[in-house]
Amino acid sequence: MEVLMKEGKLVYVNGLLLEAEQAYVGIEDLALNRGYGVFDFFRVRDGVPLFMEAHLHRLQHSARQMHLTLQLNDEQLSQLVHHLIAQNACKDCGIKILVTGGISANGYSLGSSPNVVISTHELPPQNPAHYTSGLRLITHEYRRDLPAVKTINYLMGIWLQPMVTQAGADDVLYCWQGEVHECPRSNIFIVSRSGEVFTPVHGVLHGITRRHVLNLSRHRYPTHDTEVTRDMLYDAAEIFVTSTTKRIAPVVSIDGDPVGNGQPGPITRQLMDDLQQFEWQYLEERRP
Amino acid sequence: MEVLMKEGKLVYVNGLLLEAEQAYVGIEDLALNRGYGVFDFFRVRDGVPLFMEAHLHRLQHSARQMHLTLQLNDEQLSQLVHHLIAQNACKDCGIKILVTGGISANGYSLGSSPNVVISTHELPPQNPAHYTSGLRLITHEYRRDLPAVKTINYLMGIWLQPMVTQAGADDVLYCWQGEVHECPRSNIFIVSRSGEVFTPVHGVLHGITRRHVLNLSRHRYPTHDTEVTRDMLYDAAEIFVTSTTKRIAPVVSIDGDPVGNGQPGPITRQLMDDLQQFEWQYLEERRP
Numbered sequence: 050m051e052v053l054m055k056e057g058k059l060v061y062v063n064g065l066l067l068e069a070e071q072a073y074v075g076i077e078d079l080a081l082n083r084g085y086g087v088f089d090f091f092r093v094r095d096g097v098p099l100f101m102e103a104h105l106h107r108l109q110h111s112a113r114q115m116h117l118t119l120q121l122n123d124e125q126l127s128q129l130v131h132h133l134i135a136q137n138a139c140k141d142c143g144i145k146i147l148v149t150g151g152i153s154a155n156g157y158s159l160g161s162s163p164n165v166v167i168s169t170h171e172l173p174p175q176n177p178a179h180y181t182s183g184l185r186l187i188t189h190e191y192r193r194d195l196p197a198v199k200t201i202n203y204l205m206g207i208w209l210q211p212m213v214t215q216a217g218a219d220d221v222l223y224c225w226q227g228e229v230h231e232c233p234r235s236n237i238f239i240v241s242r243s244g245e246v247f248t249p250v251h252g253v254l255h256g257i258t259r260r261h262v263l264n265l266s267r268h269r270y271p272t273h274d275t276e277v278t279r280d281m282l283y284d285a286a287e288i289f290v291t292s293t294t295k296r297i298a299p300v301v302s303i304d305g306d307p308v309g310n311g312q313p314g315p316i317t318r319q320l321m322d323d324l325q326q327f328e329w330q331y332l333e334e335r336r337p
Numbered sequence: 338m339e340v341l342m343k344e345g346k347l348v349y350v351n352g353l354l355l356e357a358e359q360a361y362v363g364i365e366d367l368a369l370n371r372g373y374g375v376f377d378f379f380r381v382r383d384g385v386p387l388f389m390e391a392h393l394h395r396l397q398h399s400a401r402q403m404h405l406t407l408q409l410n411d412e413q414l415s416q417l418v419h420h421l422i423a424q425n426a427c428k429d430c431g432i433k434i435l436v437t438g439g440i441s442a443n444g445y446s447l448g449s450s451p452n453v454v455i456s457t458h459e460l461p462p463q464n465p466a467h468y469t470s471g472l473r474l475i476t477h478e479y480r481r482d483l484p485a486v487k488t489i490n491y492l493m494g495i496w497l498q499p500m501v502t503q504a505g506a507d508d509v510l511y512c513w514q515g516e517v518h519e520c521p522r523s524n525i526f527i528v529s530r531s532g533e534v535f536t537p538v539h540g541v542l543h544g545i546t547r548r549h550v551l552n553l554s555r556h557r558y559p560t561h562d563t564e565v566t567r568d569m570l571y572d573a574a575e576i577f578v579t580s581t582t583k584r585i586a587p588v589v590s591i592d593g594d595p596v597g598n599g600q601p602g603p604i605t606r607q608l609m610d611d612l613q614q615f616e617w618q619y620l621e622e623r624r625p
């Protein structure tokens with residue numbers, strides 16, 4: 050969840066810095082008309098874009114996978130991001146880089162050059178209840194198209210929102226043919242009763258936070274990125290999700306049934322501490 | 338395939354008539370960022386919007402299914418369309434009505450009011466080869482999300498285009514778990530060797546042209562909208578697709594194998610004539 054920074058702030062659109070209120074994309078854009086585009090999103094803390102290299106690397110991968118010819122390399126994107134952080138005096142915020150299908154000559158075929166929008170976003174304070182009380186998830190039988198690519202296709206996630214609310218839940222967990230995949234905007238981790246840590250490897254976006262948590266977890270616990278079945282979900286001692294904005298958030302119920310004792314567990318809390326520490330170390334090394 | 342009419346032409350955007358070159362949607366729009374929106378598209382012939390009532394009815398249905406509160410009723414939309422046809426001196430063209438998720442407060446939750454864009458499009462003359470020589474299709478294992486809703490999600494169709502081109506084909510046919518569904522932008526009909534006509538009823542968008550062809554076919558042949566298996570596809574005597582822009586286009590090969598004798602068949606040609614006649618009659622009754 051993020052809110053576009055507007056008053057007096059700038060947005061990069063195809064080589065121009067525009068005032069945020071007046072930043073527009075033409076109505077022929079393929080994202081607008083055909084839902085075709087990719088993006089990435091990362092946080093800025095104390096003026097330092099967190100793990101930007103990894104996010105830019107993934108953005109380039111997403112664009113290539115979608116046959117989009119992004120004309121900007123990582124260094125150019127990085128310079129634009131730093132320039133925007135300085136211009137918008139954006140010490141702690143989110144950065145979104147959107148790469149759309151561009152203008153299509155016939156409303157369907159890919160254009161020759163994508164539209165690129167880089168914008169700064171306020172990150173509302175996370176709901177503290179999610180960290181102490183934890184998240185409630187419901188499951189839904191679904192597999193995203195091209196799950197390993199960070200496309201703009203969130204049709205199902207948004208469409209399911211009223212259903213999530215009605216169930217008194219916080220988010221939905223996509224499962225597919227007996228396997229656990231992911232939430233619309235976060236990866237899932239499962240801690241077994243024997244204290245092993247699992248995260249699905251198939252049908253998921255390979256999150257940057259997911260990768261960090263996997264590495265941190267490997268230093269402490271038997272850790273596996275592998276196939277995860279629904280049975281493992283219902284048998285879990287602890288469950289948590291990871292994302293750039295949430296970092297680690299404990300999950301306390303699935304489809305109304307409590308996870309473990311219904312409280313955030315010790316391994317989840319340990320990895321939350323480890324991730325904080327890891328982020329802090331990254332920041333210390335790069336602080337101006 | 339359609340091309341936005343630009344020079345000196347107007348586009349309706351949220352209550353305003355803007356010059357087409359300067360018609361934009363703000364970067365916070367949920368279609369642009371999350372691929373969330375619906376649309377409809379119909380042809381104008383001799384200044385008469387063809388089957389507009391049916392298209393507006395479907396658009397309202399699509400919007401409701403997607404939890405979008407379209408503030409304009411059919412009569413208001415119809416008036417806007419007629420006004421735009423007059424303003425843009427658009428005798429023969431396509432009309433697109435796009436209803437997006439609107440501006441989201443947090444970049445994910447649905448906004449309170451959608452963005453509405455109504456635009457006029459040039460329809461390039463159809464490739465005559467498609468009507469005499471027919472289309473070549475390849476199959477792909479895929480089922481669209483919310484197939485009965487005309488959403489803007491064409492991610493898979495556009496993503497598959499290079500694969501279609503490489504296979505020397507014209508379009509892709511989605512099949513799912515042994516069943517035949519639809520092409521990204523058209524419905525499919527299959528004529529069996531015994532002269533019966535079938536079209537899939539599950540996992541498809543219920544096209545307006547599909548409905549007309551079903552009705553016309555029922556007057557001549559045993560006709561079924563039902564489950565259609567892949568076996569029926571490979572056994573077919575004739576195959577054709579229907580859409581607003583293509584009307585009826587014969588299919589002459591599937592995955593490189595010829596359909597029937599590899600030529601457009603007699604039942605396909607009969608229904609092409611019937612549909613022409615039906616459209617003509619509709620026009621005659623409404624011509625100013």
